[in-house]
Amino acid sequence: MSAGLKTPASIPNAEIDAAVATLVARHGAADGGAIRRGVAQVAERWWNEDGDRAAFASFCEEHYVHEERERVAMFARLGEALEQVDGHLLEVRRELMRPIELDTGPIGRADELLSNLDLAAHINEDLFRTKVAFLVLLNFPVHTLAERLALGQAWDRQTWARSRMAERFAERVPASVHQAATRASNAAERYIYGYFLQMDRVVTPEGTSLFPEGLRLISHWGLRDQLKSCYADGAGGLPRQRMIQRVMERIIRQEIPEAVRDNRDLVWYPETNETRPAGGGAPLAVPREPDTRYARLLDVFHAVRAADPYSPTAPTYIHRRFESERQMPEPGIEALFESILTCPEVATLARRIEERLGRPLEPFDIWYSGFSSRGSRTEGELDEIVRAKYPTKDAFQASLPEILARLGFAEERARWLSDRIVVDGSRGAGHAMPAYRREDKVHLRAHLTGGMGYKGFNIAMHELGHCVEQVFSLSAMDHWFLSGVPNVAFTEAMAFTFQSRDLELLGFSPDEEARRHEALHTLWTTYETAGVSLIDMRVWHWMYAHPGATPARLREATLSIAREVWNRYFTPVFAATDVEILAIYSHLIAAALYLPDYAIGHIVASQVAMRLREGIFGAEVERLTRLGCLTPDSWMRAAVGGPISVEPLLQEARVSLTALQAGTSLVRGATPT
Secondary structure, three states, rough: OOOOOOOOOOHHHHHHHHHHHHHHHHHHHHHHHHHHHHHHHHHOOOOOOOOOEEEEEEEEHHHOOHHHHHHHHHHHHHHHHHHHHHHHHHHHHHHHHHHHHHHOOOOOOOHHHHOOOHHHHHHHHHHOOOOOOHHHOOOOOOOHHHHHHHHHHOOOHHHHHHHHHHHHOOOOOOHHHHHHHHHHHHHHHHHHHHOOEHHEEEEEOOEEEEOOOEEEEEHHHHHHHHHHHHHHHHHHHHHHHHHHHHHHHHOOOOEEEEEEOOOOEEEEEEEOOOOEEEOOOOOOOOOOOHHHHHHHHHHHHHHOOOOOHOOOOOOHHHHHHHHHHHOOHHHHHHHHHHHHHHHHHHHHHHHHHHHHHOOOHHHHHHHOOOOOOOOOOOHHHHHHHHHOOOOOOHHHHHHHHHHHHHHOOHHHHHHHHHHHHEEEEEEOOOOEEEOOOOOOOOEEEOOOOOOOOOHHHHHHHHHHHHHHHHHHHOOOOOOOHOOOOOOOOHHHHHHHHHHHHHHHOOOOEOOOHHHHHHHHHHHHHHHHHHHHHHHHHHHHHHHHHHOOOHHHHHHHHHHHHHHHHHHHHOOOOOOOOOOHHHHHOOOOHHOOOOOHHHHHHHHHHHHHHHHHHHHHHHHHHHHHHOOOOHHHHHHHHHHOOOOOHHHHHHHHHHHHHHHHHOOOOOOOOOOOO
């Protein structure tokens, strides 16, 4: 439990012992272990408002289930009921967030307030107050991650599903705490999703604009992707890349003048940090952004930290993210990242990138895209193809059966999936919103303002991977409590797999060389995201160690952590030291401790991709996603026959690096069909 936070009162040990003795006398010593565990689980979460000690004893005596047949029926009924409850509440939440998340015009005052209304925040509290949660806790064990890792391989599907059901009630967090976390998260998301820059108003010290008229980019996604697209312009793109890096640095350090955000009336000189009127004139005295970036992160931290006392098995948000949600111990994840960050293949690849660029690496080359199969094609060419194919949202929606069929799904299955996916126009870069009821549909949010361009299509393919996983792991699942995948990284793995085939869907045929090319791109991307993930993890540990920190202190700590991670893992590959740009990721602010899922996702995707190449793509995707919400270790062993490992990713990269070393051509682009 975090220092300074108090846990609610619980039932004394003497009362637990008395309740256990009564139940053992009634049902026999054979039930003794299950009885003691169940009674203790109830006691840990029993508050004064639930009743006095006599009420606690009475509840345990009346609701302990001895007969397995009754337990089976109880489990089935709870699944039916909670699917409907959770599903309908998600649909309500989706409607409340529609103006915030979708491109429906200006956000009104009512929209902002309604976005803070989260009816689901009350559900678990209501389930405790009605004693439904206590019924589950009394009769089904809340397993620890250690127990699942040790015992899970021998469990059948129903045992896994029961374990997931009981896990739902491991925490008893008051609705007010959930709602405060929702408000903090929404505020962070609004800040991030509204963080645009008018790039034609961002100029060199001489006043020259390097970017097209009207180019408006969101941070960090748009800035990073624009930087990547500059590689297709050769040396001509270098000044723009350097300017984008400078913009990123100003944002991270909160040196950016607050008024230049999404403002066409001002011209900004990032190198000098000077601001002038767009029509000309003297420099203006414009104050910097007042550490808003870090204030939003601190708000999220304090909001989620308030739940710590209510989680006996995972007493910090960090524990909950790794042990409860990812089902992977944090030290093991860090070891996976270290094995990528320090592998010799990365250094070898860096030298190959330098050869291709004809210059030493600069820090922004961490986003080098030339080993992507799309690296040689200009964004303009790809934009034309995409806009011709998908001029409207409806056109993209109608194309889903064809897209899925081209990916390798049987015609009937492609239609079945498409019928369960709704395409929406996203206000941000794009995301996928799942369903919780099998009767509901998942939502693919794509950025469609001004028509879908290549960037939007590329992200949409990523989100389609999420949506396909979400449909199969809900609508085709044997137990509702097993719906989903082990953690977010596994759905990211599916998303990466779909995204990597984007050019194929635009009419460019894949080949073996292009696949090897993609392996190098994956290694370089995983190297980058592993570093970003460590920054995310260390920032959260720092906040827990300094809960009273100001936004300014957090800013300096984040910059220091970013420099430390860079110097340890990236300076040996890049000549530069004390670089901070990996802290630009918007996820650091608006998606608390989410970033490790990307790096894990790339590692998992490499293992999954090898299996998908061995079978029929659509059938294998369905088989894997229908394994459900097991632990990552159990899922991976069932999927590919072994534990999570970086070796498949590195093995693919070695093959490609050997081909480069031998002088074998690796195509820069793909061949039109």
